[in-house]
Structure formats: C-alpha cells, structure tokens
Amino acid sequence: MAHNRQGINRNVYTSIPWKGNGNRQFPSWTAFYFIIIIRNIVMNRKFIFLSLIAILSFFAGIISFMPTDAGELPILKNEEDQETGFAVFTEDGDILYVNNIESIERSITGSITVIADGIKISNPIGIVENPPSKSIMSIKDKVIKSLSSNNQVLIIYIDGLGYNLYRKALDLGIIPYLESLGKAEKALTVYPTITDVTFAAMVTGITPKYTGIHSREKKLLEVSTIFDEAAAMGKTSKVIEGNMQIITDEVETLLNIDENGNGTIDDEIYNVALEELKDPQDVLLVHFHSYDDFAHKYGPGSDEALTQLGILDSYIKDLLDNYDGDVIITADHGMHDEGESGAHGTFSESDLFIPIWTRVSL
Numbered sequence: 001m002a003h004n005r006q007g008i009n010r011n012v013y014t015s016i017p018w019k020g021n022g023n024r025q026f027p028s029w030t031a032f033y034f035i036i037i038i039r040n041i042v043m044n045r046k047f048i049f050l051s052l053i054a055i056l057s058f059f060a061g062i063i064s065f066m067p068t069d070a071g072e073l074p075i076l077k078n079e080e081d082q083e084t085g086f087a088v089f090t091e092d093g094d095i096l097y098v099n100n101i102e103s104i105e106r107s108i109t110g111s112i113t114v115i116a117d118g119i120k121i122s123n124p125i126g127i128v129e130n131p132p133s134k135s136i137m138s139i140k141d142k143v144i145k146s147l148s149s150n151n152q153v154l155i156i157y158i159d160g161l162g163y164n165l166y167r168k169a170l171d172l173g174i175i176p177y178l179e180s181l182g183k184a185e186k187a188l189t190v191y192p193t194i195t196d197v198t199f200a201a202m203v204t205g206i207t208p209k210y211t212g213i214h215s216r217e218k219k220l221l222e223v224s225t226i227f228d229e230a231a232a233m234g235k236t237s238k239v240i241e242g243n244m245q246i247i248t249d250e251v252e253t254l255l256n257i258d259e260n261g262n263g264t265i266d267d268e269i270y271n272v273a274l275e276e277l278k279d280p281q282d283v284l285l286v287h288f289h290s291y292d293d294f295a296h297k298y299g300p301g302s303d304e305a306l307t308q309l310g311i312l313d314s315y316i317k318d319l320l321d322n323y324d325g326d327v328i329i330t331a332d333h334g335m336h337d338e339g340e341s342g343a344h345g346t347f348s349e350s351d352l353f354i355p356i357w358t359r360v361s362l
Helices: 029-064 138-148 163-172 176-180 195-204 226-232 266-276 290-298 303-321
Strands: 013-017 023-027 075-077 086-089 095-098 101-106 112-116 119-122 126-129 153-158 185-188 237-240 283-288 326-331 336-338 341-343 353-359
Touching: 086 112, 095 119, 138 153, 138 195, 138 226, 138 326, 138 353, 153 303, 163 176, 163 303, 163 353, 176 303, 195 226, 226 237, 226 283, 237 266, 266 283, 266 303, 283 303, 290 303, 290 341
Parallel strands: 075 126, 153 283, 153 326, 237 283
Antiparallel strands: 013 023, 086 095, 086 126, 101 112, 112 119, 185 353, 326 353, 336 341
16 A cells, blocks of 8 residues: 655555565665655755855855945035035934044945944935035024024025025126125035925924924924024014915914916015014014025026026015114025926935025124
C-alpha cells in the first residue's frame, strides 16, 4: 500500500527477501532516505536563498550608510551677509544653526542622516552653507525693539519678492524709492516657502515646528505674536489685508476686494493704508499681494510682474512720506520660474532668500 504524508512520495517499493514467508513488499530504505535528502535540499534552497539576501542586504546597508556626496540633499551656498556655519532645515520645520557638518550618510532605503556638531539629524530638507545673519523671524525682534523705544512701527510686506528678483529690479532701475533706502539685508525665510507658513514665522519669530503652521490649511496660531506682545505692552495693532485673512489670529484685520475691477487689490490696500496713517496704530502691517499674483501668472522676472513691482515702489514711497515711525519692509518668500509662469514652495535659492529693509525714526 502507498501512503503520502507531508508531501513526501513514499510510493517507491521493491521486493526484498523475507525469511520464513517468501517475498513481501517493503519500502527500499535507501530510496526513502535518498528522497528525504533531496526534499531537504529543495526546501533548504529557499532558506539558503533568503539567508543570502539578508547577508547581502546587511553588507549593502553598511556600504550605503557611508559618507556620501549628499545625493539629492540640496545644499545652497550663500555669499552675502554671511554667518560662518550651516543652517540645517529639518523635516519637522525647524532650522538648526551648526558650526560643522561631520558627515552626510545615506542608508540603503534612501534616508539621509546628517551629523552636525555631534547631533544626528534625520532626513533634513536641505542645508544652507554660510547662511545670512538675518531671517524672516528677525522681524519680531525689530518690532519689539521699536515698541520698547515707544516708537510706532509700520511693516510693509511685499508678497513673493525674492532677494534675487530684488537685485534684478535694482539693476533695471524699477524700484528707485526702495533703492534710495539703501541696500536691503539678505535674509533667510522658513520652509516650506509658502505664504501661510512664512507669514506665521514672521509675526511669531519662531519656525514652523513651533508655530504648527506647515501648509495652507487654516489653523489658529496658538503661540504669541507681535500683536499679542504689543497688546501686553498696552500698544495697538492692525493688519491691512487682501480679500482673506491669511493667519488666524485675534488682531484686527481690514479686508479688501478689487472694487474698481482693475485686476489687483493692492490699490485698494494702498488707499486704506493711507487713511490709517492719518491716525496710525502702534503696529500697522500692510500686506501687498500684486507682485506675487503677477509673478505666478507671468513669471517672477516678467515685464508684467516687474512693472507691478514698480507700482508698489511708488505706493511705498507715498506711505513712508506720510509716516514718521519706524519702518520694516520685507517679503515672505521668493519665487522661481516654472514654464511661462512662476511658483514657490521649493528648497531653492530663488524661494528661500528674501530682502529686508529697516528705517528707524530719529
């Protein structure tokens, strides 16, 4: 009789002599053991194969987790208004300023680890070598310093104007009034380079890791802002905005629409700002949007966008001619060309570097 058990073929028999009862059917033990050996070899081939894969992966991991040329990790080199060292942008939205980078390592899975000043930083977004000494977060300290000196302060916020485009506009003679204020400081903004994120960093003085604002999703700012600190000092604040409130905060915000249908709301913002300067708040923030709008549509270096920047230059001149307090003029992020239009949100020189002007009243 033949039996199958656990996949072993035992249906191999032979006639062997059996004393006393003639011939009987018994399995050939030699054949049986031969089959067992073959089976184990076949099954062990899978084990051996998996073992080899594990061993190869182990050694590949060792090889891959070696110092590397950083691969896809962007490293930007700044050559103006430098501080010696590095600014490491972390994946959770922070910026770590370090003196030395000992190594950049990449694992077999593609994750990157930076060892800087003995600190292990996993999967950074990018690095800026010799970063500018100022950042968008410096604006809060400038405002508090003005208020502490009992000076009113006007913040003029040009959405989308990167440092490189500011220099281009200078070369083309498009912004004569801003040029008259002297060279702007080159500053670093935060990542991702989008308005909600950068605006939040501007008014809080802290990185997205701590503001909790990492995208365009509207969330209440749960950390202290320049407006909160002004209120604590007994000072007043107001924001003049476009057609929607960008940051969700308790500060009084005046919204505007394109009443005359000319395709921009900045002329309405400008007129409201002129009225407000007749009896200004201690902190007045004026947010101009049109350069960013035109740069998105036509490209940041397009004739249309640069012409609009020239119009903003004239608006700024009129505002400052009617204001005696301290002034901070800034952008929130830059822009880069994307086909025939413009975009931002990347870790790039065009998007990350911004200009900041400061005028302190006497």
